[in-house]
Amino acid sequence: MKQLFVALLSVCAVITWSASAELKKSMYGENVQSLRGITQLEKTPSTDELIKYPREQILESNYVYQPPLIPHKIRGYEVSLNANKCLSCHSWKTSKIMGATKVSVTHYVNREDAVLADMSPRRYFCLQCHVPQANTKPVIKNVFETVDSLKP
Known part of the structure; x- marks a missing residue:
């Protein structure tokens, strides 16, 4: 059995x-096939030479309060509890010297709407919201439309 x-x-x-x-x-x-084709993961070439980063934001915002895109390379930038490479250029103290955009005032406000002397911990990790933009060919077709473009 x-x-x-x-x-x-x-x-x-x-x-x-x-x-x-x-x-x-x-x-x-x-x-x-995957989007990367039949290339083996171990043999993937570096794309740093292929990506051209614009000096200014070239893409328009698609919705209210959309975080600005990053117009430069960020490879190797440390953003951790111990360090934030972004703030070396974008903090209120150094932005003018470095010629960089200042961190928004909203990043200095906590959950209770109290203004802080230093950046709010909930806004410290920049790469949660901000991403690099680059002039590259899209991997897949994008059919996104803004709300305004959907109006008759």
């Missing part, structure tokens, strides 16, 4: 695996 049960389970497992493979073939085709 035990052998019959094990044999039946084995047959069910083989049938399930075969059906799953056939279903994947019919749904996705036989040549499924």
